[in-house]
Amino acid sequence: MHYTGTIWRPPYEADSLIIEATAGCTHHRCKFCTLYEDLPFKFRPSPLEDIEADLLEAQTWYHDPLRKAEERLFALPGARTSRIFLAGANPFGLKARHLLRIAELVRAYFPQCESVGCFSRITDVAAKTDGELADLAAAGFDGLTIGVETGDEVALAFMDKGYGAEDIVEQCARLDAAGISYAFFYLAGISGAGRGIEGARATAAICNRTSPWLIGANMLTVYRNSALHAEIAAGRWREAREVEKYEEVKELISRLSVPVEFAMLGASNPVMLRGRLPEQREEVIAALDAVISDIGEDRLRSYRANLRHL
Template structure:
């Protein structure tokens, strides 16, 4: 198999067959991100087909394929469609094909493109929306607004393509986390994510945000403030979705189905907020070396 650098995939894709089609990120401007060091490139179709032949031998009964890279669904349809067709031909048992996609990628796709994706089995796309709080999205240079999230997710809904969200607690900075959670809940309530995976922003020295902190342009939120942010988000969500804070970046791990498990999740967060020591949580954060 052809893999370049570190391969990132969500925890819920652990059982998926991984197929490299792109390396790096086309956007590569988010201030907090240092995951994708390699410049963006597209794998040759011949290389993709060689990897599919290998999957035929060693993973012939794969039911889901995860396309690797920061946003493989952002490439042109003339490149993407043959890849999706090749997957379906090589692995006939595959029920769905997923990967990361940016809101900006979706904005450049037509409704006909999305309909073709659905026909070829694209489903369960993961979107790093990070927040529904426009000031945070703007400062971090995410490249989309809260309104964009709603608009593009409704297009996915219309096409019959499911999706998952990543939410980044602490992204708003010190003193603004509750505000960000409230805005995000309002935004997300207009969408239908199957899963909301919460990550807690961790500052790595090779990110642009590290320099922002050093030069006083950004003040990181404390750990207890982040927990209160997650609590506010859970309290404000009115949609049916599975919420999880089980990532290595999260200091407190809770998960459950909303709205059914809301009371249990809120109680667990309240216990943590009332009993956890800020310094102990900060020590945990400092020990996180990689996402």
């Protein structure tokens, strides 16, 4: 398989077949991000011949007689590919015609595949026409994961995300119209020390005007090789305390009015939890309160300090 550097995928894509479509990020300017620093280039699309070779290799494995014999012998669940996840920071930034060609290859090698997902930036959606989004939906693209991070305009601008809060609402409405579902990644702590509650309220206001199927919260971790670390050293930004980040997440949950799955499942979260809102709102908040009271700032900070990589 053609994989470049570390491969990232959302926790809920664990059962998907991972095929690399791009390496690196088209934006590559978010001050907190160090995920693609190991690559010698900013962004590179995978050649279609590499994608086809990987699909063929995966198809061969799924039909391997020895693997099937092992399944029967050890009563293992049968492998099937109902979903493919395209790896890369934002494969949805590829031209629509290129993505449609990838979808054709997927159908050729995995006709049983029901959907194709990937990471996307808000700007990737904006760059496509309504007709292109409709074509991509018809080709099986669904369940995009979008790192919106926050609805806090000040934080979005400072972190150089490349879009504003209203852009999130506008472009997600276009995805809704095309029939492409999406999940949000939210980054607790991105608003900085003393502004977490304000950031949570701004984010809830934006989320309540969209329709994500899931909001996944992650805790901001500042690494020394990030541009954000340099901003801290220069005195232009202060990191929130760990407990403050949990208070921020509680505020977000308390203000979400859209029905949505809420999850904290990534490595940045020392305690992982998941619940359906609004049905399990009180249980999720109680779990967050327990993290604050039973684990506390010192142990939470120790976890953050020893988290070598996300």
